Amino acid sequence: MEPIVHDFVSILASLDSPGIYLGWGSFQIQLGNLIVILVMILFFVLALFLPFPSGRKRK
Amino acid sequence: MTLRENPPRESVPAHGTHGTTGTTGTTGTTGTHGTTGSTPEEADYHTWTGKARGWLLKRLPADKLLPEDQPSYVASWIYVFGMGAIVSLVFILASGAILGLNGPAWYHVSDLGHFVNSVHLWSVELFFMTTVVHLWGKYWMAAWRGGRTLTWITGMAAFLVSIVTAFTGYLLQTNFDSQWIAFEGKDALNAAGIGAWFNVANLGQIFMFHIILLPLAVGAVVALHVVLVRMHGVVPPLEADESDAQLQSGARHDSDAQHASGEAGR
Structure with missing residues (x-):
């Protein structure tokens, strides 16, 4: 198996593991949850600032 | 019991900001029946089904249910996430129906079962992500x-x-x-x-x-x-308040009420 493919497969396989936990003091969060929260914030910010494609005639 | 024709469509008042172009009724029977009600709807609809239809049509006319156009401010990505959540929900229900009909013994073992199970899971992930962004957007615009x-x-x-x-x-x-x-x-x-x-x-x-x-x-x-x-x-x-008929109508009611209470206080 190519190394890059192997890396990709191992990342996917790690999704089945108990999970990676990040902690700062008493605060702890699972990496997957943190990614989802960051992606939602990114979507929100992009939704506010990205121009919407102009469709056919609008009022 | 006498048979009566359905009331003409003009008897349902146009309501809201869209307005209706109006249809020209062809029955031409207005005024020939039901004269006891105090409003046109009550006068025209004399059975509970008719009254229910009048009530529904008054609040949700067809041009509001399936509008031709949306206001210009809807052309923004922040207004897309509600529909994103609905599309995700459709995928959830469809994949869930397949999973439910085939059962755990299928989706735990077969490749197709694993795939449909994954579609179900990731549709849920998308549903919650789009729902939360939709919620944030609506919260910050005081929806x-x-x-x-x-x-x-x-x-x-x-x-x-x-x-x-x-x-x-x-x-x-x-x-x-x-x-x-x-x-x-x-x-x-x-x-x-x-x-x-x-x-x-x-x-x-x-x-x-x-x-x-x-x-x-x-x-x-x-x-x-x-x-x-x-x-x-x-x-x-928030900055387009003046374009919303409901807000303007509410503001008019408020100012009228204030005016009335001011008059009464004098």
Whole structure:
């Protein structure tokens, strides 16, 4: 198996593991949850600032 | 009993910001029946079905239910996420129906079963992500303005019922994860006093909750939410208040009330 493919497969396989936990003091969060929260914030910010494609005639 | 014709469509008053172009009735029977009511609707509709139809058409005419156009402020990405959540919900229901009809013995073992199971899971992930961004957008534009309180409340109810539905879904994985979640969750539910009725360790009960009761609840609340959005129109951004007929009408009522109370106080 190519190394890059192997890396990709191992990342996917790690999704089945108990999970990676990040902690700062008493605060702890699972990496997957943190990614989802960051992606939602990114979507929100992009939704506010990205121009919407102009469709056919609008009022 | 006498047979009566349906009232002409003009008798249903046009309502809201869209306005109707009006249809020219061909029956031409206005005024020939039902003269006891105090308003045109009451006069024209004399049975409960007719009255119900008049009530519904007054609040949700066809041009509001399926509008030709949307206000210009809807051309923004922030207005896309509600529809994103609905599309995700359609995928969830479709994949869930396939999973439910084939059963765990299928989706735990076959490749196609694994695939459909994954579609179900990732549709749920997308549903919650789009729902949360939709919620943030509506919260920061105070989407309950202009008589839209019930729209906001049904949106929150849809979110909360969805969380319960997703929880029962996690219990149905029938693996160590679901066993762990069930035996952690039972303590919270027992503490809340509903553990005996809603037993998360009872797989059969949770399966029925997940595939019958909760999808119906989510579907009904989401449908009501969407109908309310159509009835009241999409909420405008804060800086576009003046373009919203409902807000303007509310402001007129407020100023009239203030004016009246000022007059009374003199």
